[in-house]
Amino acid sequence: MTRSALLQRIALYAFLLTAAAIFGLPLYVMVATSLKSMPELRETGIFALPRALDPSAWRMAWTGACTGLTCGGISPGFWNSVKIVVPSVGLTVLAGALNGYAMTFWKPPLSGLLLGLMVLGAFLPHQIFLYPLVQWLSAIGIYQTLPAIIVIHCIFGIPLMTLLFRGYYSGLPRQLFLAAQIDGAGFWRIFLCIMLPLAAPVTVVAVILQSTAIWNDFLLGLVFAGRENLPMTVQLNNIVNTVTGERDYTVDMAATVLTALVPLAIFLLSGRWFVRGITAGAVKG
Amino acid sequence: MTASVTLSGLRIEYGHHVAIDGLDLSIREGEFVVLLGPSGCGKSTLLNAIAGLEPVAGGRIEIGGADMTRALPKDRGIGMVFQSYALYPHMSVERNLSFALASAGRPKREIAQRVADVAGMLQLTPYLKRKPAALSGGQRQRVAIGRALVREAAVFLFDEPLSNLDAKLRNDLRVEIKKLHQRIASTMIYVTHDQVEAMTLGDRIAVMKGGEIQQFDTPEEIYHRPANRFVAEFMGAPMMNFLEGRIEGRSFLWQGQRLDLSGYGFRTAPQDGPAVLGLRPEHVHTTGPADGGTALAAQITLVEPMGPETVLWAETGGETLRIRAAGDIHAEPGQAAALAFDMPRAALFDAATGERL
Numbered sequence A: 001m002t003r004s005a006l007l008q009r010i011a012l013y014a015f016l017l018t019a020a021a022i023f024g025l026p027l028y029v030m031v032a033t034s035l036k037s038m039p040e041l042r043e044t045g046i047f048a049l050p051r052a053l054d055p056s057a058w059r060m061a062w063t064g065a066c067t068g069l070t071c072g073g074i075s076p077g078f079w080n081s082v083k084i085v086v087p088s089v090g091l092t093v094l095a096g097a098l099n100g101y102a103m104t105f106w107k108p109p110l111s112g113l114l115l116g117l118m119v120l121g122a123f124l125p126h127q128i129f130l131y132p133l134v135q136w137l138s139a140i141g142i143y144q145t146l147p148a149i150i151v152i153h154c155i156f157g158i159p160l161m162t163l164l165f166r167g168y169y170s171g172l173p174r175q176l177f178l179a180a181q182i183d184g185a186g187f188w189r190i191f192l193c194i195m196l197p198l199a200a201p202v203t204v205v206a207v208i209l210q211s212t213a214i215w216n217d218f219l220l221g222l223v224f225a226g227r228e229n230l231p232m233t234v235q236l237n238n239i240v241n242t243v244t245g246e247r248d249y250t251v252d253m254a255a256t257v258l259t260a261l262v263p264l265a266i267f268l269l270s271g272r273w274f275v276r277g278i279t280a281g282a283v284k285g
Numbered sequence B: 001m002t003a004s005v006t007l008s009g010l011r012i013e014y015g016h017h018v019a020i021d022g023l024d025l026s027i028r029e030g031e032f033v034v035l036l037g038p039s040g041c042g043k044s045t046l047l048n049a050i051a052g053l054e055p056v057a058g059g060r061i062e063i064g065g066a067d068m069t070r071a072l073p074k075d076r077g078i079g080m081v082f083q084s085y086a087l088y089p090h091m092s093v094e095r096n097l098s099f100a101l102a103s104a105g106r107p108k109r110e111i112a113q114r115v116a117d118v119a120g121m122l123q124l125t126p127y128l129k130r131k132p133a134a135l136s137g138g139q140r141q142r143v144a145i146g147r148a149l150v151r152e153a154a155v156f157l158f159d160e161p162l163s164n165l166d167a168k169l170r171n172d173l174r175v176e177i178k179k180l181h182q183r184i185a186s187t188m189i190y191v192t193h194d195q196v197e198a199m200t201l202g203d204r205i206a207v208m209k210g211g212e213i214q215q216f217d218t219p220e221e222i223y224h225r226p227a228n229r230f231v232a233e234f235m236g237a238p239m240m241n242f243l244e245g246r247i248e249g250r251s252f253l254w255q256g257q258r259l260d261l262s263g264y265g266f267r268t269a270p271q272d273g274p275a276v277l278g279l280r281p282e283h284v285h286t287t288g289p290a291d292g293g294t295a296l297a298a299q300i301t302l303v304e305p306m307g308p309e310t311v312l313w314a315e316t317g318g319e320t321l322r323i324r325a326a327g328d329i330h331a332e333p334g335q336a337a338a339l340a341f342d343m344p345r346a347a348l349f350d351a352a353t354g355e356r357l
């Protein structure tokens, strides 16, 4: 290795280590703090390793911490989020796949206009629509219910999902679609037997993007979900902001880590698929 | 199974662009018809229209005597093979072959039987469980052909099926397709821009240009009696020689030479005036006139040995002629040659319209 190559290597590693520290340190502080008790935290500071692994803060965060008036921990929020995320992701991804397929291959009239609207829908800030949507949902009587928040996530998610799938499908050879027509497959059979299975890589990407985005949502959940269905992020905020007596940082940290756990797990488990899905080009053969 | 195909007044538009305007074509039962033409002339467009994959702006498509102008692709009794194979990449060969029958809701036993038959016919049986990605190009194309075959179509449409294959495989599969046609006797419409495929496979060839059929005839007629200069230029390699001169009486005047036209079969009585004489390279002889006819002094400028034949380039009077000579000829650039034209087999074209005289 020459001198300059060695220097480059050193610089590269210095950069990577710094970057890792910037992202890793807060995570370490959170996890370490959540495993301490308050007296220990005061004594040792935030950077020290915990003396013993004390899970009491985690238990408290999960089942006992006060979120506003009730003190049931963050677990109800977790289940609320699951109830919101699973149907929302399923519906948006499926609808996006179907829209993308129809727009790419069947080219309905006005599909150009439709595409323009989709782009607008995908990239306009959501806050603009907040007030009209509140009005509309109230009018049809489902404002602040579970269906309401699911509908809202669908409205905001479908345009982006459609664009994602459309981009993927336009990379597929059109002759596949023609061959399927010759083989006597109709709109649904071509979608279900050919186009949807072929879109598996982009579907993985779509599910990851959507589940992370919807899990992390705060604003829409706060406005539309209603008291009974507040998602985990909102509950976390309530825990952190509800101060009765002494503020217990260990519980706050444990609750935060718990909330971040789902998107974190999704990325760790599917990171490889994600990269593969994003880079997957047209299918050959 | 077999069926005739009749197109009348066919018109196909892409937005404001008219790809095909008023095309007529009548294909007999069991015939092998090749659509030949340069890139962009509308071959695929025409084939897709017959398949029902492209909406028709006007005219009529009949298959087996029934009006199919607006019928769905699956109801037309056609099978189609695409240039890029278009196999379903996520399905095994077996599922690729059975997809059409499953779509039609045929019973499982019948499907299995048909797939086994076709796989046997195309020597695909060992590969039935494989995905297309694990096949060679030739095997993939055989699967694509098999997918059309299982449907027991009356009309097969091929869109440049061999153009993605290397030369050797192309020859092998060409022969296979010809044998297949002899065996199943279905009507076949085959798009290509390869003249060898066109000449060897076609009962008749439709030469196309700019969405119009220039000539629709047997390979022999197309090659030996091209209907216009475009067809003459397009067919044959090395290309036909074109000499610009004049007709005077029963002779063609070129470079001060008077070439005898008495053996030429004119379509209508010839009129004196400018014309173009077309001579295939094999109709220019370097051995001098056998029967004491006109000899042309020329100089050989280039020698291309091809094995069974040698292509010579010879210059005379400022024109370069392509000559097809025997493979064992001994010729050197710079050598002098005495040329003779086989005038009865030449083609004469109108200088202005390019139509055959």
Ligand SMILES: Nc1ncnc2c1ncn2[C@@H]1O[C@H](COP(=O)(O)OP(=O)(O)OP(=O)(O)O)[C@@H](O)[C@H]1O
Pocket (backbone or CB within 6 Å): B014, B017, B019, B037, B038, B039, B040, B041, B042, B043, B044, B045, B046, B193
């Ligand atoms: N989807 C389309 N939209 C607009 N124009 C098209 C479309 N498809 C084909 N064309 C035009 O129609 C004409 C005929 O195209 P076609 O694909 O039939 O040519 P081809 O003879 O099959 O050529 P090739 O040998 O390159 O396959 C071309 O001028 C092409 O530009």
Ligand SMILES: [Mg+2]
Pocket (backbone or CB within 6 Å): B043, B044, B045, B159
């Ligand atoms: Mg084509």
